[in-house]
Amino acid sequence: MxxxxxxxxxxxxxxxxxxKMEALKTTLQNIGFENVQxxxxxxxxxxxxxxxxxxxVGFMIKQEIYKVFGHDVPIVVxxxxxLEACFKNNAFLKEKDVDLxxxxxxxxxxxxxxxxxxxxxxxxFKPDVAAVDESRIYIKYDVGAGKTRLDQKYIEKKLNVTxxxxxxxxxxxxLKMYEEK
Numbered sequence: 001m002x003x004x005x006x007x008x009x010x011x012x013x014x015x016x017x018x019x020k021m022e023a024l025k026t027t028l029q030n031i032g033f034e035n036v037q038x039x040x041x042x043x044x045x046x047x048x049x050x051x052x053x054x055x056x057v058g059f060m061i062k063q064e065i066y067k068v069f070g071h072d073v074p075i076v077v078x079x080x081x082x083l084e085a086c087f088k089n090n091a092f093l094k095e096k097d098v099d100l101x102x103x104x105x106x107x108x109x110x111x112x113x114x115x116x117x118x119x120x121x122x123x124x125f126k127p128d129v130a131a132v133d134e135s136r137i138y139i140k141y142d143v144g145a146g147k148t149r150l151d152q153k154y155i156e157k158k159l160n161v162t163x164x165x166x167x168x169x170x171x172x173x174x175l176k177m178y179e180e181k
Contacts, residue, residue, distance in 0.1 A: 001034065001048045003181055004057045005083070005174060007107055008043025008065075009074040009152065009164035017071045019043075027068045028061065037177070043073070044166075044174055046181065054079065074162045076107045082136065083175040089133045092140045100168045104145060106137040106155055109162035120158050125150040139165070 011017045021038040024045065028036045033047040051057050054077035065073050086105050092098055113119075117132045127142035128150050137155065141148055145165070155163045166174070 001050060002052050002079075003035075003046060003048050003178070004054055004077050004079065005178065006043075006045045006047060006058060006061050007076045007078065007164045007166065008045065008061075009076070009162070011043045011071065011073055012041045017069075017073060019065070019069050019071065023069075024065070027064055031060065031064050035181070037181075039174060039177060040170070042170075044170065046177065074109075074164065076109050076162055076164050078107055078135075080175070080178040082107070083171060083178060085133065086136060086138075086171050087175070089136075090138045091131055092129075092138055098140075102141050102144070103168040104139045104141065104165050105168070105171050106139060106152065106163045106165045108135045108137065108155075108159070111135050112137075112159065112161075116159055120150075120155065122150070137163075 011019050021041060025036045025038055028045065028047055033049050035048040037046040038044060047057065049057060058075040058077040062073060062075050065071055087093065092103050111134055112132050120130065122130050125148060128139065128148050130137050130139045130150065139150060152163045152165050
């Protein structure tokens with residue numbers, strides 16, 4: 001069995017794409033996933049399955065959500081190693097007196113090219129800053145995620161990928177949950 005973490009984007013936000021986590025859990029169990037566990041209402045779902053390919057797992061979840069709930073939900077599936085890399089490779093964590101409430105991670109559906117940071121044109125978002133690491137973009141917002149144009153929609157448009165962003169507290173909690181499994 002492989003444990004995957006499916007990060008669903010855009011559910012239960014401002015009354016749109018509403019899915020109760022208990023209903024999602026039951027739906028995923030009904031198609032064969034085991035040990036389904038959710039974290040908060042924003043769509044973080046752990047599943048155990050013999051399927052090792054994260055893209056296939058994401059496709060199965062996406063199809064079932066559409067079939068049962070009628071929502072076309074973008075999904076990025078990651079593993080424990082992706083969360084561990086957030087702690088190891090996030091340069092913002094090494095800064096003195098960093099405000100963790102301003103740190104976010106955009107999880108990307110594919111491995112990014114080395115020049116992806118150039119394509120994002122991050123300098124136009126100063127004082128917000130970002131760094132690219134394989135299939136993650138670490139972001140440090142100056143004021144906050146709600147007051148920037150450097151968001152998931154911008155990232156997806158510029159890089160032609162699926163992206164979903166989590167705050168640092170959520171990333172920390174998800175890794176803790178992975179370690180407890």
